[in-house]
Amino acid sequence: MFGVSDSCLDLAIIIVSYNTRDMLRACLRSVFAGLSQTTLAGQVWVVDNASSDGSPDVVRAEFPQARLLALDQNRGFAGGNNAALRELGFGAASSTPRPGLVLFLNPDTEVQGDALAQMADFLRATSRVGVVGASLVYPDGHFQHSAFRFPTLWQIWFDFFPWPGRFLDSPLNGRYPPALYRAGRPFAIDHPLGAAMMTRAEVIQRVGLMDEEFFMYAEEVDWCMRVKKAGWDIYCVPTARIVHHAGGSTRQFRDEMFVALWRSRFHLFNKHYGSAFNLAARALVRLGLWVEAHRARRCYRGQALERRLVAYRQVGELADNSYN
16 A cells, blocks of 8 residues: 555655666566555655656656655765655654654665565564565576675675685675575574665664765665664565665766775774774775786776776775774
8 A cells, every 4th residue: 555644654665766767667666566465554755866867757757656855966875865764754853753664775676576564564573673674686586695794804805805715605704694595584684785674763763864974885784783782683584575686876887886885884994893993904905905906907908997096096095094
C-alpha cells in the first residue's frame, strides 16, 4: 500500500539519485511492485542530487505517487538522505508524524518479491535490532557480498595488495561466509552495504542524521558504528533479496571516486579509531600508493596515466594531512 498520508506511515523509502535515470526507473518500478505485495503503508522519496540526465522529469511523469526532492546541487549520499529525513520530521523537534521504519535504498537496485516485508517483519519482531540489510545479488543472480565487518588494517592491506588471494573473501578482509547467506537465517553483522539498509525511527532519533562530511562512501559504516555504540544490534536478512547493479553513480568518475573513497575513509578513521591505527593505516596507504603508481606507469600512457597519478598524489596528501 502506498500513496498514504503522513499520519499513518509504516515505511519511508529514500532513494538518492544522481544521473541514474534508467536504473532509477527500474528501481522505482520494483519498489512499488514490492510495496504492493505487503500490508505496509509505504511512502517513496526520491532525492535528486542535481542530475543533468532528466531523472526528475522521469519521476514526475512516470511515478507521480513518489515524493520528489529535486536539489539544486549535489549534496552526496549522506546529504541527500538527510534532506529527505528532515522532510520526514527527523533531526529536530517536530510535530511532523514520523514513519516507523526507514529504508535507505540505492537507485541501482531492484527489489525482489517480498524483500521489503521480510526486512520490516524482522525489525519489528526483534526489538534489540536497530538496522537490517538485505541479501544483494548481481543482475545475473550471482552472489554479492552485502554485509561487512568494520574496517581493519588487514582490509587496507588487501585494498592494495590482494595477496594471499585465498583470504580476499575471508573474515580477514571483512567478509562473511557465503554459507551464512545460503542458510537463509538472519545473522549478526557489523554493517550492511548502504545500497539497502532499513532502520527504525527511534534509532534515527537517538543516533542522529548521517554525517555530511562523508560526501560519498563510508557514511553507512560511520552510521552503523554509531548505532552499535548506542546499544543496538545489526543483522542481515538473507531471504530478502535485492538486485544491486553496483556503482551506478560512482563508476561515472573513477579517479575522482578513488580520492573520495579515501577522503571518507580517513574521516572515518579519525572519528572512530585511535592514533596507533591511524598512523599504521596511513603508512599502509602510502606504501600501496607507491606500488600502484609504479604499476600505473607500466600499464597506462598519456592522460589516463596522468589522471591516475594525480589521484594517487591527492590521496597521498590526504594521508599526510588529514590526521588530527
